[in-house]
Amino acid sequence: MEEGPYVRAGGRLPGDPVPDPGLGPDEGRRIPYALGFVRRLPPLLLVGGAFYDYFTPQAFTAAPFFTAAPLVAAPLYSRRGTVLTGLASVAVVLVIHIRLGIVFRTDAVTEAATVATVAVLAVLINLLVRRSSEQLASAREIAEAAQRAVLPEPAERIGGFAIAARYEAAQEGAFIGGDLYAVQDTPHGVRLVVGDVRGKGMGAVAAVAVVIGAFREAAEQEATLEAVAQRLERALAREGTRRDGLDAFEGFTTAVLAELPHGDGVVRIVDRGHPPPLLLHEDGTVRTLQVEEPALPLGMGELGVWPDRAEEFAFPGGATLLVHTDGLSEARDSRGVFYDPGARLAGRTFRTPEALLGILAKEVRRYSGGWMTDDMAMIAVRHP
Secondary structure (H helix, E strand, C coil), rough: CCCCCCCCCCCCCCEEEEEEEECCHHHHHHHHHHHHHHHHHHHHHHHHHHHHHHHHCCCCHHHHHHHHHHHHHHHHCHHHHHHHHHHHHHHHHHHHHHHHHCCCCCHHHHHHHHHHHHHHHHHHHHHHHHHHHHHHHHHHHHCCCCCCHHCCCCHHHHHHCEEEEEECCCCCCCCCCCCCEEEEEEECCCEECCCCCCCCHHHHHHHHHHHHHHHHHHHHHHCCCHHHHHHHHHHHHHHHHHHHHHHCCCEEEEEEEEEEECCCCCEEHHHHHCCCEEECCCCEEEEEEECCCCCEEEEEHHHHHCCCCEEECCCCCCCEEEEECCHHCCCCCCCECCHHHHHHHHHCCCHHHHHHHHHHHHHHHCCCCCCCCCCCEEEECCCC
């Protein structure tokens, strides 16, 4: 597959050195195993401490084992689990002291008091961790609601076309991101946009809201797809001015705009520095819809004027148009090799657009070892 020129939303151009995302797929795979081991540590510490304390001379103490057990349990276990671990630590210490006949010795009393104090502190730490987790869960629910409000799921059929959309966050449990999509039926045909805002968090969501809002209005009012792109450019410029400069407003947004005229069997594409769409034919053939003149991303109009030109491609019956963000095409395996959706989809057919996106999402997660470095938004449109 031939990869066309586009600007990645993080600011990197194809061919530039690949940045280190911090944790690669191998590190991502190790995290669940490490977490599972740490969760087993408290009982292992208690057993190890009991053997150490019982079979070593009385001058040696296993207090570090017994104090570590409830402290390890505090951030990982439930409140009940933490309390039980603390009680078990104190009980093991007392049983060993009774068996050794040293319950009332000064050093034994000090050891038992130390373990009991740490057990109480572990319960307090657990309460604080649980409160923070509840606050984080609440924040995630708010973030998810905000994301769904900004990016509502499109209807399954719009203007006679079968539609499916999917948003995959790079990190599990994360909902806020800078990828966007929207589909709208208009007098000029079904129009859609898929884009990627530079940045993350609420700033990126604010930029997404501006782009989506401007697209909804412009898609209805503007006669051409080029005019829609210009409306989006002006909307970002206005918002950037209101927020003291575009850099304060996430900088730029890569985007693909597509127009599917009713009954014409064509698709018109305007590419604003975004990965090109793919056209999946009924026979399994995959074509990259690479425009000849891609323009700069939205929000970079100050750098120069590149007039938008919509390019037209055949969109035969039964074919599926796939528009995606670079979270799909730049997912990497453990060797750092990019996922190539064109090559991976060649020769395959899919029952529905929703099935296509579901399979893609699973394959990319598997390919990257469950450790994606960027969010992924996809829209699939099947010609009836």
